[in-house]
Every structure is written in structure tokens, then in C-alpha cells.
Amino acid sequence: MKRALLTVLSPHAARPALRSQIQPTNHLRIMSTPTARRHAHTLKDPSLFKQQCYINGAWVDAKSGKTFEVEDPATGTVIGTMPEMSKEDTQTAIDAAAAALPAFRQLPGRQRARMLHKWFQLMMENQEDLATLIMWENGKAKGDAMGEVVYAANFFEWFSEEAPRAGGDTIPASTAGNRVFTIKQPVGVCGLITPWNFPAAMITRKIGPALAAGCTVVAKSPGETPFTAAALAELAHRAGIPPGVVNIVSSLKNTAEVGSALTSSDIVKKVSFTGSTGVGKLLMKQSSDSLKKLSFELGGNAPFIVFNDADLDAAVAGAIASKFRASGQTCVCANRLYVQSGIYDDFAKAFTEKVKQFKVGPGDQEGVTHGPLIHDRAVSKVKAHVADAVKQGGKVLTGGEAMPDLGANFFQPTVIRDMKPDMQLASEETFGPVAGLFSFESEAEVVKHANNAEVGLAGYFFSKDIQRCYRVAEALEVGMVGVNTGLISDVAAPFGGVKWSGFGREGSKYGIAEYQIIKMVTLGGMGGDLQGS
Numbered sequence: 214m215k216r217a218l219l220t221v222l223s224p225h226a227a228r229p230a231l232r233s234q235i236q237p238t239n240h241l242r243i244m245s246t247p248t249a250r251r252h253a254h255t256l257k258d259p260s261l262f263k264q265q266c267y268i269n270g271a272w273v274d275a276k277s278g279k280t281f282e283v284e285d286p287a288t289g290t291v292i293g294t295m296p297e298m299s300k301e302d303t304q305t306a307i308d309a310a311a312a313a314l315p316a317f318r319q320l321p322g323r324q325r326a327r328m329l330h331k332w333f334q335l336m337m338e339n340q341e342d343l344a345t346l347i348m349w350e351n352g353k354a355k356g357d358a359m360g361e362v363v364y365a366a367n368f369f370e371w372f373s374e375e376a377p378r379a380g381g382d383t384i385p386a387s388t389a390g391n392r393v394f395t396i397k398q399p400v401g402v403c404g405l406i407t408p409w410n411f412p413a414a415m416i417t418r419k420i421g422p423a424l425a426a427g428c429t430v431v432a433k434s435p436g437e438t439p440f441t442a443a444a445l446a447e448l449a450h451r452a453g454i455p456p457g458v459v460n461i462v463s464s465l466k467n468t469a470e471v472g473s474a475l476t477s478s479d480i481v482k483k484v485s486f487t488g489s490t491g492v493g494k495l496l497m498k499q500s501s502d503s504l505k506k507l508s509f510e511l512g513g514n515a516p517f518i519v520f521n522d523a524d525l526d527a528a529v530a531g532a533i534a535s536k537f538r539a540s541g542q543t544c545v546c547a548n549r550l551y552v553q554s555g556i557y558d559d560f561a562k563a564f565t566e567k568v569k570q571f572k573v574g575p576g577d578q579e580g581v582t583h584g585p586l587i588h589d590r591a592v593s594k595v596k597a598h599v600a601d602a603v604k605q606g607g608k609v610l611t612g613g614e615a616m617p618d619l620g621a622n623f624f625q626p627t628v629i630r631d632m633k634p635d636m637q638l639a640s641e642e643t644f645g646p647v648a649g650l651f652s653f654e655s656e657a658e659v660v661k662h663a664n665n666a667e668v669g670l671a672g673y674f675f676s677k678d679i680q681r682c683y684r685v686a687e688a689l690e691v692g693m694v695g696v697n698t699g700l701i702s703d704v705a706a707p708f709g710g711v712k713w714s715g716f717g718r719e720g721s722k723y724g725i726a727e728y729q730i731i732k733m734v735t736l737g738g739m740g741g742d743l744q745g746s
């Protein structure tokens with residue numbers, strides 16, 4: 214439906230033409246533009262399309278009245294605008310979260326669980342609309358977007374089940390007469406910062422455990438994909454989450470200012486960030502003065518290893534799933550594909566054949582398997598990695614080019630063989646649809662190459678040798694290993710990295726601990742002989 218409204222103009226013509234119609238100075242004005250209105254009307258529930266921030270249970274604009282435009286990466290057309298929030302606006306949100314904290318933390322876990330469960334149900338009931346918003350602002354194919362909504366909602370369901378079970382321990386004391394126990398308490402107000410590549414799931418993976426633990430939050434939505442976050446806030450409202458417990462602020466140009474308001478605040482006790490390693494390091498420095506509790510889910514550069522003894526079909530399917538999920542724009546995507554020499558040619562052929570079957574296009578078109586990249590900077594990085602590989606002797610088996618006929622942000626799914634360790638792709642996360650195939654001879658050699666990275670998020674390998682499976686899984690310097698599978702993301706499994714991929718774990722039974730403190734209580738003068746009276 215959305216595509217139909219844009220057929221009046223070609224993707225290239227659409228951008229300047231629509232932009233000249235839309236000179237937004239405030240929220241009301243953009244709501245009256247044809248683009249914003251038509252986008253809203255293609256949702257089953259248009260009231261999920263919010264162009265304001267959610268603070269203290271109310272929909273608000275930036276105090277300055279400033280907004281920024283959000284574009285559909287498939288067409289470059291403006292979807293709508295969001296408030297350009299400032300330090301002052303962020304402080305309002307922090308104050309609201311602080312005011313809501315005392316009552317919210319006192320609620321029984323069971324009651325918080327019910328709210329989270331209601332929020333989960335509302336997400337599932339509105340799955341199609343949320344997927345449409347994700348598709349518009351992120352570009353991913355409709356099927357992927359529908360899958361992301363389920364993945365995202367599952368974090369609320371999971372942590373609704375953890376909330377009532379957040380008990381402490383009873384510990385045998387070393388001193389006679391003492392009794393020791395622990396209680397788990399919410400860390401307090403949390404600042405959450407998330408990227409555009411999973412507009413729903415990266416936020417719910419943080420808000421779910423935070424609320425389960427009894428914390429209140431200020432989440433800064435990604436500048437590229439703020440509408441999904443705003444729709445989630447609307448559903449939080451409908452789920453009966455009390456005002457001030459969940460606050461969402463948006464920014465584009467003011468992002469550093471908003472980030473600094475969260476990291477420098479003495480009220481905010483915890484910052485959880487998902488994004489690039491460079492920004493993670495900056496936020497860690499900024500948080501040092503107030504000694505915050507931190508969780509950082511940062512960049513990856515996943516090795517994907519295929520041994521001679523692997524099941525070839527399974528390895529090809531795993532590589533397709535891992536490398537090309539969301540057009541290569543996930544932090545756990547395979548980045549370096551190491552294939553042992555005995556199986557290299559067969560793997561390269563079978564893998565390339567599968568890649569050639571992809572259908573690239575706007576996410577809502579029938580049969581499209583892969584959408585655009587998020588913006589032109591992402592396309593430039595992909596182009597640079599391909600050019601560098603080709604210059605140094607890499608051979609392109611398929612793809613290798615941008616697809617301007619589809620739009621400025623499309624790039625062909627690409628396979629390059631004869632990759633060398635000193636090529637750019639070997640040491641940098643491509644974050645795009647380019648698979649570079651490296652050849653190797655021995656297990657020891659490939660583990661050395663795999664571990665030769667500053668980051669350590671995910672790693673994958675395929676082998677039928679059970680002893681090798683243990684050896685290599687234990688030797689890889691990463692936080693998550695996929696053995697004979699290319700898909701490891703699961704709400705029940707701990708997600709996180711080592712080295713420059715950060716620290717902390719999300720999802721699973723460990724995720725809630727990131728939002729709790731363990732308080733120990735020692736009771737003296739306990740026990741002793743039974744009293745006669």
C-alpha cells in the first residue's frame with residue numbers, strides 16, 4: 214500500500230519533490246503533510262504513528278519546538294518528524310523517571326509482571342503495524358520485520374516471568390550467631406541507548422529486564438528509527454505502565470547532548486548501550502564521574518568457519534542466514550568466512566548460487582528477501598570494502614555493485630573469494646551484504662585468524678567432529694558461539710560479547726541482574742540454645 218502512494222514519483226524524483234513540500238517547523242505542520250498522513254493511514258491503527266516523545270505518561274514536543282525528519286531508506290521520502298530533544302528535555306524525562314521510581318520499585322514483582330505481559334500481548338496484537346513501522350524506517354523486508362516484532366515482544370514475555378522470581382539467597386555465615394541473606398533491589402533510574410538495526414528488539418531487550426527489576430527508564434530512540442519506539446511507548450500506555458516509568462526521548466543532531474545528559478546525571482544509576490565500539494568508549498568515559506553501572510553491547514566482526522568435515526548444505530544455509538540477515542546489518546552477522554581448502558571451491562559455488570536467488574527491493578514488495586541499507590554512509594562503507602578487496606586480488610563471484618535503479622541505499626548481495634588477511638574487511642565490521650571467503654589449512658591456523666580481532670561478539674563454525682566442536686568452541690575469543698548453526702539469537706540465551714564488543718549480558722536468566730543490585734543483610738546474635746520459657 215505504501216509503495217502505491219509513492220508511485221507518483223520515481224524514488225529519485227521523490228526526494229527533492231516531497232522535501233520541497235515539507236518544510237516542517239513543528240509537529241502539527243508535518244502531520245498535515247501528504248507523506249506523513251498517508252503513512253499513518255496505511256497502518257491498521259493509525260494512532261500508533263506518533264511524532265512526539267513520551268515523557269511522564271504524556272506526548273510532548275521538544276521545548277525548543279525543533280524537529281528532525283525521518284526518511285524511508287528504500288525511497289528517501291520523508292516518513293514524518295520527531296522532536297529534536299535537548300539536554301533540558303532529557304532532564305525532564307530523568308526527573309519523571311526519578312519521581313516514578315519509589316512507587317514502582319515497591320510493587321510486587323507479580324504486579325510488574327502483569328504489566329509486562331500485557332505489553333507483550335499488545336505488541337503481538339499489533340504485530341503487523343509494528344512491522345510496517347519497522348519496514349518504513351529501517352527498510353528490512355516485511356517477513357524480517359514481522360519476525361523482529363515477535364523477537365522483541367518475547368523479551369517482555371520472558372522478563373514478565375523473571376520479575377516475580379527475583380529473590381536473593383540465604384548464606385551460611387562464617388561467624389557463630391550471624392545469619393546472612395541477600396535481597397535484590399532495582400539499581401534505580403536507567404538510561405538506555407539503542408541503534409536502528411532492530412528498532413523494536415534492542416529497546417525491549419533493555420526495558421523488559423529493567424522494569425522486571427523495578428527500575429524506571431529514559432530511553433533515547435535511534436534518530437533513524439524513532440517511530441517504532443514511539444509506538445512501543447503508546448502500547449506501554451495502553452498496558453497501564455504508570456506515568457514516568459517508561460520515558461522515550463528522540464534526537465538526531467542533539468544526540469551527543471542527550472547522551473551526555475544521561476551519562477553525567479547523578480540521578481541515572483545505570484546506562485545500557487547498544488551500538489558501535491567507538492560510541493561505547495565515549496559513553497564509558499562520560500559515565501566515569503558518576504561511577505554508573507554499565508552494560509555495553511558493541512560492534513562485532515564474527516568469524517564463520519567451515520571445516521572440511523562439515524555438512525556442506527548445512528554450512529551454506531548457516532552462512533546465508535548469518536551473513537545476510539537484515540542485509541548484513543546485525544552485530545552478530547558473519548563478517549569473515551573462513552573455509553578449509555578441501556571444501557573451499559564447493560562451498561564457494563553452492564553459497565554463491567544461493568545468494569544469486571535473493572530478491573532485493575523495497576521491504577513491502579512481494580517476494581523481496583533483502584531490503585536497502587540504512588543510509589548512504591552504510592553504502593559507502595560497503596563499496597570501500599569491496600573496492601579494497603578487489604584491488605588486492607579478491608574475485609567477485611556475484612554482486613559487487615550498488616543498485617541505483619532501486620534507490621540510493623541498495624547494494625547487491627556480494628560474494629568475494631580469495632580474500633587475504635590484510636584486506637579491510639578482515640579487520641573491520643562491514644555491516645552490509647558482502648561475504649568475503651578466506652581459505653585456511655588447519656584448525657590451529659584458523660582459530661588464530663578468528664581471534665585476531667579487537668572485538669569478540671559472535672563466532673560460528675561447522676564440523677561433524679564432536680571433539681573439535683568442544684575444542685574450537687572453547688578456543689574462540691567471543692561471547693557467543695554457534696556450532697553447526699548460523700542463528701544464535703534467542704530470548705532464552707545470554708547475549709553479549711568480550712573484548713571490544715563490550716560487557717554485560719542481555720536476555721536469558723542473566724539479563725535481569727544488569728538492572729539489580731545485591732544487598733547483603735547480616736543479622737547478629739541469632740541462633741543459640743532453645744529457651745526454656
Ligand SMILES: NC(=O)c1ccc[n+]([C@@H]2O[C@H](COP(=O)([O-])OP(=O)(O)OC[C@H]3O[C@@H](n4cnc5c(N)ncnc54)[C@H](O)[C@@H]3O)[C@@H](O)[C@H]2O)c1
Binds near residue numbers: 510
Ligand atoms: N552488540 C550488540 O548487541 C549490538 C547490537 C546492534 C548493533 N550493534 C552495533 O552497533 C553498530 C551499528 O549501529 P550504529 O551505527 O547506529 O551505532 P552508533 O554507535 O553510531 O549508534 C548507536 C546509538 O547510539 C547513539 N549515539 C551515537 N553517538 C552518540 C553519543 N555521542 N552519545 C550518545 N548516544 C550516541 C545513536 O543515536 C544510536 O541511538 C555496529 O557496530 C553494531 O555491531 C551492536
Ligand SMILES: O=CCCC(=O)O
Binds near residue numbers: 411543544702708
Ligand atoms: O544486531 C544485533 C542484535 C542482533 C540480535 O539480537 O540477534
